[in-house]
Amino acid sequence: MAPTRIRGALNIGFQMMITIGILIANLINYGTAKLEYGWRVSLGIGAVPAIMLCVGALFLGDTPNSLIERGKIEAAKKMLQRIRGIDNVEEEFQDLVDATTAAKDVEHPWKNITQPKYRPQLTFCSLIPFFQQFTGINVIMFYAPVLFKTLGFGNDTSLMSSVITGGVNVVATVVSIFTVDKFGRRILFLEGGIQMFVCQLAVGTMIAMKFGVSGEGSFTNGEASLLLFFICAYVAAYAWSWGPLGWLVPSEICSLEVRSAGQGTNVAPCQR
Template sequence: MENQGSTLFVYKITLVAAVGGLLFGYDTAVIAGAIGFLQIKFDLSPSMVGWIASCALVGCIFGALFAGPLSDWLGRKKILVLSAILFGISSVGIAVPSDLNWFVFFRIIGGLGIGIASMLAPMYITEIAPAEKRGRLVSINQLGIVTGILLIYFVNAKIAGLYNESWNVETGWRWMFGSGIFPSVLFLVLLFFVPESPRWLAKQGRNEEALAILSKINGPEKAGAELIEINQGVFSESASFSEIFKPGIRKALVAGIFLAMFSQITGINAIMYYAPEIFKSTGDGSDSALLQTILVGVVNFLFTLVAIKYVDKLGRKVLLLAGSAGMTLCLALIGGAFYLGLAKGYLVLISILAYIAFFALSLGPLAFVVIAEIFPNRTRGRAMSLCVFALWIFVFIVSQCFPILLELIGNAYTFWIFMLMSLFAFLFVWKFIPETKEKSLEEMEKLWL
């Protein structure tokens, strides 16, 4: 047993990092329950609805962009602590804003925390995880995200049900955002009980500390060999920013950016952020729409568990292909239901739930898995920052444009646009994404050369 390392130690670290994913999901999805009340309180136009729903994403974009360089400089753990602090500041600040400008300011502060956690949590897990368990462990970060989404859907519904609509318009939405202080403090406290990334430590020349952590993960015998391999990867070339544009790594960067893009332009956050408003458009009342939104969160959670179970058995590519094909079919049905006037009833709800299931099996967890593992150690921070930066740009575009598209071209054609994007995602994965299961992080570069 001494030479096998501690599975419990690895899972403990992974679960703490996944609380960052929980905060990511909690803070991004809180807007779903609040946006209808904010629209009434501030008399928002469709374009302003889009801005209020997506303003946090401005912070996400810059948080993701700078998380990599900052974590390369100061370490993964310290920058994750920074993300927890930013979450907490945002939660308290939004609970007491006097006007819309302060709301936007504190949402952007929270967005910085989301952007940092969205990039660093999966990267940190990737750098800790043994190769044969990496897909499952990085997918646990996505489980954290969907748990956060599901949790805030319940919290939103509970708060919205406390009093009448006028109370929600004035006060309820503040409680929804303010509740984020609790997971923020939890994340901050737990981070003091996990180690720094051994690959970052090796990069800093702190080999004894790196070896101690690797020994706990893989056992002493395997840890020594892995540390040698890590150091060869770190020091074989200089890690300048321009290196990520060299042949091999450049190809991986393009694949990572496109995978990040497809994980968003297929419509997931249009549904996650606006689910209650979509269900209201089918004729359901506010209470029913919030309950249906909870169903979306439950399905998202359950099928993420399925992805975690099979990602290291079936591989990344099989699940990505199956998921994007299923999403294409479901989005075609949703668009068709609105086009043919069949939105009332259960067709839209069932199709949305099936779409969420296929997304949770594939692009949801696996976009982060693949992006976190396809880059060599010396460039991972910078390259992942660019990929997640691109991801948040497309989240912003979708979130900003969705209410405008609904007004301009209607529900049917909007969902059919997402259907086409899902079809393109299928073709892209089929042609350009290699299988990466069970390969060490130091072997990844060879896949692209």
């Protein structure tokens, strides 16, 4: 459904909604921390987006591709006209029809992707999600309160630090939306990877110097602020590079013959 010129930015909208969800969850955890049964309130509020998804699905329309695949050609054309806001969509509509026809002729995508000519696509669809998870971002984003508390932050401070990293995550993802189609995917991968590497070295060094192998130690206020800065810089680098691009790049490099298999391979390591 996305226009080609901004397809990368709109694709990253998926990651953008994830980061907003993480930030909202962190804010709710911080706001309910002092309540007697705060964890129950925090957990129960999770029903709100679930209900919104269920209700919203009732109003969700079909894409032109989906309508074409089911033989509803006229309905697909009208939907495309509605999406683009113009009546003259003949050229793009014919491209969709041709692509759908070609996709139906594809047989054995999982067998196709193992052929030597598709080895680069298989490599990208396997290693990009692997290294996306291997960056360690889940430790920071999902276990940030526990991590900060272990490092000597107070309970309230650790939750607020999680809110800060969540906010950085959202802002940096916005940066990716506005730069991915302008500067390209490669430069964001390289810059983000280097920045993450430097920040990880800094965080690891600080923790090793203060806690050693015993796990006992503490940070001064200044050191804690510096540690939080490096963690935020790490999160920012991930949010405008390996986070969204881990979904975007594999979706762009696979031809019709292997697209379903490539996307399946890409998504599999990310499920948890």
